[in-house]
Amino acid sequence: MIEDRILVWKFNRGSKDAFRRIYEEHKNDLLGLAVSLLRDKSIAEDVVHDVFVSFAETVGTFNLSGTLKGYLSTCVANRARDINRLKTGQNVETDFIEATDTTSDGPPGNLIVCERANFLPDLLARLPYEQREVIVLHLHQEMRFREIAGALGLSINTVQSRYRYGIKKLRTILDNEVTK
């Protein structure tokens, strides 16, 4: 948090080194978020690119109210939502997952991980975008409901209900998959 503030302070004074450090620190995390939301790595890379260029344009006037990760995640989520609106109805294939769970070990674990790597994005993709967005921001980006509500311009009740419905739907889908 303090490091964020120092980096932002330097960035606001035109330090390109500070900007580079911010980019290096958050790029993969933000790409993962964009990939989770859009399911297309090349579009996700474009989103991350656009977010950082827009962020660079705020040099000298950028005011950080929360965390840098939260701010950039919100930017990615907003940009991804715009893109999703444009291509609603299109079904984009995934070509991106490089690894997922790093806690497993040994061949059986890896097998499960590989299955999960393909399974989970498909699972999330079966949710309405609004529910997926809230779930990904909360569980992947570790943003609080209040933070998400502020970022998306929604009430906290709406965010919580979207999350609840999303989790319920995932549970139903997963139960059906297990009983098959």
Next chain:
Amino acid sequence: MKPSDDIEKLVRQGKPRSTTSSRADKLTLDDSFSAMDRAMQTKSSKFSPGRKNFSTIAIRIAAAAAIVIAVGLFLGRDKDKREVPPTGDNGDTNRETKLISMMSLRLSYQRGGLDALDEQFRDTLDAFGPRSSGISMRDLLEGTNGS
């Protein structure tokens, strides 16, 4: 336990670990640095009048502070003077000039505070300019008696 019981944990663990390509990194950083340069150029030209305003404000504040100190000194001196019986003959023209000027300043201050003082100084400067060596005593005191 069914897998769905721990759905949150499952989703959390399924976070994609994607990495950006070096080509994307270079493109993003290059474009961002260009955007930073453009933004800083625009903002620096936009901010320059602000600096001018700031310096004007600082000068005004400094002038006001100097006036307050001068008035304070004058009031203190005036008080001391009342306690000392007049000698009747001082013969110091400069001192009289200062005294009358101070009185006019004091009256201005009583009339309209620092703004009135500021206005009087400005009017005096407008009328006579910064150099007053060639101006007669009458001209100097005309219109500066606080009225």
